[in-house]
Amino acid sequence: MIKESELHPETAQFREIVPAGEYFLKVVKTGETVRILDLEGNQAADTLFYNAHNPTERYSAVDTIREQGNVYLTAGSKLMSSENNVMLEITADTCGRHDTLGGACAAESNTTRYALEKKCMHACRDSWLVAVTEHDELGMTKRDITHNINFFMNVPVTADGGLTFADGISDAGKYVELRAEMDVLVMISNCPQLNNPCNAYNPTPIEVLVWS
Amino acid sequence: MLHTATPLYDDLIPGGSHWSFIMRRGHVLRLIDETGGANVGMLMYNPENPLERYNMPDTLKNQHTFLLTRGHVLLSDMGRVFASIIRDDLGWHDTVSGTCNADLVAQRWGRKTYQDAHNHYHRNGFSSFLNELAKYGLGKKDLTANLNWFSKVKTDDDGNMAYVRDHSHAGATVDLRFEMDTIVVLHTCPHPLNTAAEYPSHPLRYQLFRAAPVTDADPCKISSPEATRAFANTALYHLMQP
Ligand SMILES: [Zn+2]
Numbered sequence: 476m477i478k479e480s481e482l483h484p485e486t487a488q489f490r491e492i493v494p495a496g497e498y499f500l501k502v503v504k505t506g507e508t509v510r511i512l513d514l515e516g517n518q519a520a521d522t523l524f525y526n527a528h529n530p531t532e533r534y535s536a537v538d539t540i541r542e543q544g545n546v547y548l549t550a551g552s553k554l555m556s557s558e559n560n561v562m563l564e565i566t567a568d569t570c571g572r573h574d575t576l577g578g579a580c581a582a583e584s585n586t587t588r589y590a591l592e593k594k595c596m597h598a599c600r601d602s603w604l605v606a607v608t609e610h611d612e613l614g615m616t617k618r619d620i621t622h623n624i625n626f627f628m629n630v631p632v633t634a635d636g637g638l639t640f641a642d643g644i645s646d647a648g649k650y651v652e653l654r655a656e657m658d659v660l661v662m663i664s665n666c667p668q669l670n671n672p673c674n675a676y677n678p679t680p681i682e683v684l685v686w687s
Numbered sequence: 688m689l690h691t692a693t694p695l696y697d698d699l700i701p702g703g704s705h706w707s708f709i710m711r712r713g714h715v716l717r718l719i720d721e722t723g724g725a726n727v728g729m730l731m732y733n734p735e736n737p738l739e740r741y742n743m744p745d746t747l748k749n750q751h752t753f754l755l756t757r758g759h760v761l762l763s764d765m766g767r768v769f770a771s772i773i774r775d776d777l778g779w780h781d782t783v784s785g786t787c788n789a790d791l792v793a794q795r796w797g798r799k800t801y802q803d804a805h806n807h808y809h810r811n812g813f814s815s816f817l818n819e820l821a822k823y824g825l826g827k828k829d830l831t832a833n834l835n836w837f838s839k840v841k842t843d844d845d846g847n848m849a850y851v852r853d854h855s856h857a858g859a860t861v862d863l864r865f866e867m868d869t870i871v872v873l874h875t876c877p878h879p880l881n882t883a884a885e886y887p888s889h890p891l892r893y894q895l896f897r898a899a900p901v902t903d904a905d906p907c908k909i910s911s912p913e914a915t916r917a918f919a920n921t922a923l924y925h926l927m928q929p
């Protein structure tokens with residue numbers, strides 16, 4: 476569902492451009508709104524959310540899709556935690572559909588998806604692993620890396636049980652906006668994938684904005 | 688396909704219960720829906736390093752599928768094969784709906800405590816997984832998207848999910864051939880989308896067999912280039928094993 480935001484970038488309290496292959500890590504407080512902006516189009520923003528006070532409680536892809544009864548995320552979707560609490564709600568979306576079934580790229584899954592010799596190429600999971608090891612204070616490790624949202628990615632499921640990776644439906648300037656319903660740690664890997672035609676083999680920057 | 692017609696082991700897990708064990712590579716775990724209507728939640732971990740665990744997204748996207756059936760392989764997050772589905776009587780098993788929790792069970796079927804009902808109390812999948820995981824030093828951080836054997840959830844063109852009732856019948860069988868040693872954690876609690884009036888309580892019969900050797904023409908191994916590469920990764924892992 477396309478729903479535009481009434482928030483203006485000039486009034487944002489926080490703005491940061493995240494190049495492809497980098498991670499983004501920030502706490503967003505209850506009631507604050509975070510926007511992820513696809514600057515150049517068809518970029519994948521692989522995103523995880525944690526309870527900022529107890530990262531053992533985290534975004535759960537399967538609980539989210541089951542509780543809303545739909546496999547795609549868009550405006551109105553409530554993102555559920557592993558403890559059955561609403562973490563965030565998508566309040567605006569100019570893309571219309573986001574994936575949470577396809578997971579993140581990892582060095583190891585690149586070997587199976589593309590070719591065994593792709594194993595040393597940079598991947599989203601590596602970005603998250605760097606993020607948690609560079610932030611010891613979070614007390615997080617690989618154990619905390621779970622199933623994510625792929626903002627701006629389109630992964631259609633067919634009625635007969637197929638799963639396809641369609642061309643991107645995002646474009647330069649499209650965005651998704653979420654209001655935090657608890658204090659959440661936002662951890663994004665701006666996807667470095669060079670093997671996927673969905674981004675025309677060209678990963679590009681995103682921007683993250685936060686309004687109090 | 689199997690060296691022995693009679694199982695090495697045969698057991699029944701009551702409905703609404705949980706159990707776990709380690710499967711050794713080269714063995715088959717047969718799951719049988721004894722009465723029809725079963726749901727079996729399952730998680731898988733590498734006993735040598737439980738940080739390696741079943742990965743729903745990798746399993747689905749590598750095989751371009753939303754459902755699991757014969758010919759598919761169940762992948763770890765390390766690009767390796769825990770198990771191959773070498774037999775399936777149903778054609779569709781769910782791995783995207785997660786598991787029921789205490790609130791969901793209480794809302795749908797009422798709260799029934801041990802004090803009320805002894806071993807027929809209403810267990811839920813979330814607590815059941817945690818109970819078994821704790822036996823291996825694992826916990827909430829290790830919970831991930833689980834398999835729901837014998838359950839079908841389909842979608843329409845707009846992505847709306849629908850639980851298919853009466854999908855499984857008495858005697859429906861799934862054979863999993865393990866390609867790695869694997870901690871298998873399972874429960875027989877209801878599927879979280881099951882709307883049956885009464886708490887659905889269906890037992891699981893499971894049996895163990897020794898598997899025939901996996902040949903280069905094995906249907907699961909050659910089912911897709913992705914599966915073939917996952918088998919190659921698994922063989923590399925075993926290269927240095929005793
Ligand atoms: Zn990625």
